[in-house]
Amino acid sequence: MVRDMDKCIACERCIRMCQDVQGIGVYELVEDEKGRYSNTKGRVPQDRSTCVFCGQCAKVCPVGAITERDQVHDLIQVLMGSDKHVVVQMAPAVHHLIAEEFGLPPGTDVTGKLNAALRRLGVQKVFSTDFAADLTIVEEAWEFLHRLQHGGTLPMFTSCCPAWVRFVEMRYPQFIPNLSSCKAP
Numbered sequence: 001m002v003r004d005m006d007k008c009i010a011c012e013r014c015i016r017m018c019q020d021v022q023g024i025g026v027y028e029l030v031e032d033e034k035g036r037y038s039n040t041k042g043r044v045p046q047d048r049s050t051c052v053f054c055g056q057c058a059k060v061c062p063v064g065a066i067t068e069r070d071q072v073h074d075l076i077q078v079l080m081g082s083d084k085h086v087v088v089q090m091a092p093a094v095h096h097l098i099a100e101e102f103g104l105p106p107g108t109d110v111t112g113k114l115n116a117a118l119r120r121l122g123v124q125k126v127f128s129t130d131f132a133a134d135l136t137i138v139e140e141a142w143e144f145l146h147r148l149q150h151g152g153t154l155p156m157f158t159s160c161c162p163a164w165v166r167f168v169e170m171r172y173p174q175f176i177p178n179l180s181s182c183k184a185p
């Protein structure tokens with residue numbers, strides 16, 4: 001994430017989103033010679049705060065003071081100006097999200113179109129994470145059965161979202177034994 005507080009208009013949306021919706025509370029409004037703006041509590045670097053990097057604050061900031069880091073230009077440079085062998089791996093959700101972005105009905109699968117488009121851009125290999133996602137579910141099922149049959153910690157929690165796992169680890173460490181050992185594919 002990138003934070004450019006010169007753009008901040010102190011609307012507090014990021015503060016409310018993080019505190020009231022996500023229940024985390026990373027930011028507060030501060031005031032100094034630069035004016036009023038949102039900052040991490042205690043002004044600690046974001047990666048040393050309680051932030052789980054869910055990205056919701058960036059989603060609600062109306063002026064682009066908090067944004068996700070855009071790596072499109074890095075990709076274009078690699079595709080245009082190097083002899084690197086470029087490989088793309090896509091999560092299953094991407095196939096559907098890109099379709100919606102282009103106005104297609106929700107649920108439309110554009111895997112083939114994406115593959116063709118990426119290859120025309122110069123990508124040599126395109127992989128889908130679908131198969132690995134299926135394997136993860138199979139492994140999780142085995143782990144659950146093992147816990148059930150051998151008195152393991154229950155309930156078992158699982159999520160492919162690193163922010164969710166980080167949230168449990170930081171805020172509810174007592175539930176770490178309940179987390180599945182299978183990680184996101």
Ligand code: SF4
Binds near residue numbers: 025057
């Ligand atoms: S990324 Fe999520 S946890 Fe981090 S400051 Fe933004 S809303 Fe809060």
Ligand code: SF4
Binds near residue numbers: 007012013037065
């Ligand atoms: S949402 Fe954006 S503009 Fe509003 S307080 Fe947060 S950083 Fe500033």
